[in-house]
């Protein structure tokens with residue numbers, strides 16, 4: 001028996017555990033898992049990462065398990081809507097009557113500023129929204145009591161539900177994911193816009209341009225050409241910002257939009273038309289071969305006909321990722337040859353894109 005005072009119990013450490021990342025979960029458009037997986041493997045493969053991608057068709061998600069010296073953020077990838085860093089190689093399983101205990105057990109010792117309940121963009125995923133409503137408050141309250149929830153923490157927890165009894169557990173930090181939950185911007189269709197395509201351009205502006213860039217580049221006094229403009233959803237967006245638009249299309253433009261006085265419509269071929277004076281913006285939504293559109297965008301930027309461009313590449317073919325990379329190289333090559341400097345060249349499969357991606361390219365010039 002010892003007579004000395006027993007050592008005091010060590011105080012539980014308040015320091016959060018920095019968890020190891022064991023892989024990635026990418027949410028994507030259902031039907032584009034193959035492209036999403038191939039892009040992840042390419043990105044990680046170039047860094048010498050060791051791992052493998054796994055997905056089910058039309059599941060809206062890809063799991064990559066392995067080790068890597070560096071992890072991509074969502075904006076690094078075209079076909080990922082949201083990239084979450086996995087903290088467990090297997091999903092968490094729980095019973096319907098108690099989901100909270102196993103979740104908190106998995107999070108023990110960690111600190112998160114928020115706990116996001118996510119799901120793939122499938123009908124089964126969307127059917128979980130009632131469960132999320134019921135679960136969210138008690139889960140946050142229990143996590144708060146156990147000091148897992150901490151406003152000062154940099155990590156946010158993600159639980160990506162597979163169904164009501166299992167979820168992948170991961171994390172992100174600010175800047176690694178898009179600010180929209182699950183990478184999906186909730187945009188309201190404006191009542192008087194001529195077509196739903198208008199939402200593609202709204203999303204493209206919100207995604208590609210920072211608030212400062214939006215102020216600088218979406219304002220009265222600027223000019224644009226819209227190739228493949230009819231019935232006018234993209235032109236309508238530009239007009240909302242006070243931009244003067246030359247709309248090129250053999251079709252008919254929405255009459256009310258033409259009454260704005262900011263639009264000139266020419267029924268001519270978008271591959272031949274060139275403005276008399278350079279414009280600030282070129283936007284292009286023509287349904288054409290992606291390489292043909294990319295070449296056109298490259299030419300406009302190279303010869304100074306436009307300073308920046310937002311364009312849609314329709315991707316009906318099987319080799320969609322390769323096609324996007326090919327188009328990127330094409331634009332890069334054409335602009336480089338002209339001696340101009342590309343300030344930005346990015347692609348993304350926007351939420352409002354279907355079998356297509358949207359590109360943003362800008363050459364280094366200042367507006368007058």
Ligand SMILES: C[S@@+](CC[C@H](N)C(=O)[O-])C[C@H]1O[C@@H](n2cnc3c(N)ncnc32)[C@H](O)[C@@H]1O
Nearest residue numbers: 195197228230231232233234249269270285286
């Ligand atoms: C997807 S729609 C554009 C929708 C439009 N962005 C909107 O928001 O309403 C494609 C348009 O491209 C036009 N188009 C296709 N090839 C063209 C070409 N070579 N020159 C001009 N317009 C073209 C078609 O007539 C069609 O109206």
